[in-house]
Amino acid sequence: MADTYHASSSQPEGTLPIVDPADRDHLMTDLLRGVSRSFYLTLRVLPRRIRGPVGLVYLLARAADTIADTRLMPSQQRLKHLLSFRAQVEGPANVADLGDIGLALTDKQSIPEERALLASLPEIFSMLEASPDEDRARVRSVLATLTQGMEMDLATFPTEDSGRIVALEDPDELDRYVYLVAGCVGEFWTSITMAHTPSLANWDQTHMSEVGVRFGKALQLTNILRDAPRDLRIGRCYLPESRLAVAGLTATDLLDPASGARARPVLAWGIETAMDHYRAAEEYVLATPRRCPQLRLAALWPILIGLATLTKLARKEEWLDPASSTRVTRGWVHRMIALSVPCVSSNRALQAWTRRLRRRVEIAL
Numbered sequence: 001m002a003d004t005y006h007a008s009s010s011q012p013e014g015t016l017p018i019v020d021p022a023d024r025d026h027l028m029t030d031l032l033r034g035v036s037r038s039f040y041l042t043l044r045v046l047p048r049r050i051r052g053p054v055g056l057v058y059l060l061a062r063a064a065d066t067i068a069d070t071r072l073m074p075s076q077q078r079l080k081h082l083l084s085f086r087a088q089v090e091g092p093a094n095v096a097d098l099g100d101i102g103l104a105l106t107d108k109q110s111i112p113e114e115r116a117l118l119a120s121l122p123e124i125f126s127m128l129e130a131s132p133d134e135d136r137a138r139v140r141s142v143l144a145t146l147t148q149g150m151e152m153d154l155a156t157f158p159t160e161d162s163g164r165i166v167a168l169e170d171p172d173e174l175d176r177y178v179y180l181v182a183g184c185v186g187e188f189w190t191s192i193t194m195a196h197t198p199s200l201a202n203w204d205q206t207h208m209s210e211v212g213v214r215f216g217k218a219l220q221l222t223n224i225l226r227d228a229p230r231d232l233r234i235g236r237c238y239l240p241e242s243r244l245a246v247a248g249l250t251a252t253d254l255l256d257p258a259s260g261a262r263a264r265p266v267l268a269w270g271i272e273t274a275m276d277h278y279r280a281a282e283e284y285v286l287a288t289p290r291r292c293p294q295l296r297l298a299a300l301w302p303i304l305i306g307l308a309t310l311t312k313l314a315r316k317e318e319w320l321d322p323a324s325s326t327r328v329t330r331g332w333v334h335r336m337i338a339l340s341v342p343c344v345s346s347n348r349a350l351q352a353w354t355r356r357l358r359r360r361v362e363i364a365l
Contacts, residue, residue: 016095016126027123028055034113035062038305041337042298049196050295053135057188059124060089060139061146063117067101068150071160072108079154081105086147089140093125134195142188149180153236160234167237167244167251171273174224174240179213182220186212186284199289208287211280215299218277222306225270225313228254229322239266257321267319268365271310275361278307282354290345297344304336307357314364 019027032055033040043055067081081101088097098121106118128139158164168174190212194200224231224238231238237251243266244250253259260267285299305328312326313319319326343349 016093016129017122019123019126019130023123024127027059027120027127028052031113031116031120032059035059035117038333041333042301045294045297045301047196047294050193053131053139053192054189056124056127056131057139057142057185059117060128060143062114063121063124064143064147064150066109066114066117067105068154070105070108073105075154075159077104079151082147082150082154086144088125089128089143089147091129091136091140093122093129095122098122098125135192138188138191138195142184145180145184149177152177152180158235162235165232165235165237165251165255167239167241170240170242174238175217177238178217178220178224182216183213184216186214186216189215193295197292197295199292203287208284211284211287214277214280215284215303218274218281219302219306221270221274221277222309225267225274225319226309226326229257229320229324232320233322239263239270243269254320257318260318260320263320267313271314271361271365274306274310275358278303278354278358281306282351285350286347290347293344297340300340300344300350301337303354304340304357305333307354307361308332308336311357311360311364314361 028051032043036043036058039058043051043058046054064082064085067085068078070078073081081104084097085101088094102118102121106115109115109118128136131139156168157166168177187209190203190205190209194203194205194208228237228239232251232254237244237254239251239254241251244254244263247263247265249259249263249266254263281299281303285296285303288296288299290296308328309326312328316324316326318324343353
């Protein structure tokens with residue numbers, strides 16, 4: 001993918017570019033595929049009317065995350081650009097400010113897709129401004145919350161090369177963090193799918209939003225546990241200090257992979273907390289009408305991948321070793337997708353499948 005994105009050059013200076021259908025297709029397929037990794041599978045199975053706003057949220061969230069994670073820039077400068085980005089999301093977007101963000105950050109990215117993403121901000125914001133009013137409001141709301149989570153990262157943790165490690169204080173702080181960076185997406189998902197799916201008219205939006213929040217928390221907690229060895233080496237410990245203290249450990253102790261056995265109670269606590277949220281995630285899938293198989297699959301796949309990941313973690317003695325991967329394989333994902341399609345409309349089959357996966361985690365613990 002090219003590092004720059006070329007849209008229409010016929011616009012007056014200072015205005016957002018017009019994004020024609022070919023440009024939009026490029027952004028929502030090629031660029032999105034390049035930056036979204038496994039989420040692209042979920043995105044592609046969604047009904048087209050929902051795929052647009054969800055894809056737009058993902059592009060903007062990835063752009064914000066790229067800003068927050070630019071290690072070649074001091075944290076305070078990243079925070080300044082992140083807050084400027086949030087102001088553009090709140091709207092109306094300022095082309096000059098978007099240009100400043102791109103100029104400051106694009107050449108500091110080592111991944112070509114991330115350079116292309118930042119270079120495409122004017123076009124992405126043009127799509128946001130052109131969205132229907134209610135969808136635009138939903139996108140802006142969830143991004144405002146997501147960027148608060150990124151701001152929390154920058155404010156809480158030291159710079160990646162400082163040699164220091166900081167841990168979140170307690171489970172309540174962790175719970176707030178996972179809401180900001182993932183739980184809020186469950187609220188957005190519920191709102192956007194209800195708005196565009198007549199079959200969900202009977203849903204209790206308040207209840208399903210709460211269930212959706214827990215769904216998002218389950219996925220984020222899984223990521224935190226899986227990525228703990230890598231995060232520790234950039235100074236971030238999301239495992240709460242109070243839980244580590246009970247095990248007689250500090251965040252620094254976790255840098256030694258041999259501490260995995262002593263830290264096992266902390267891992268078990270994290271897995272059990274995530275598993276509790278996965279029960280809500282399963283409720284979310286089963287509450288989705290059977291006549292909406294695309295929505296069911298989009299919700300089911302992350303659950304199955306998440307539970308399989310927790311199984312690998314629960315069985316893994318060297319879970320703090322950064323050289324040891326806990327990701328499910330691509331082959332496993334392809335088999336899971338193939339098996340899920342014929343049984344997605346059967347509540348009994350889905351319950352049996354998730355029950356087996358949960359049982360594997362419980363046995364491993």
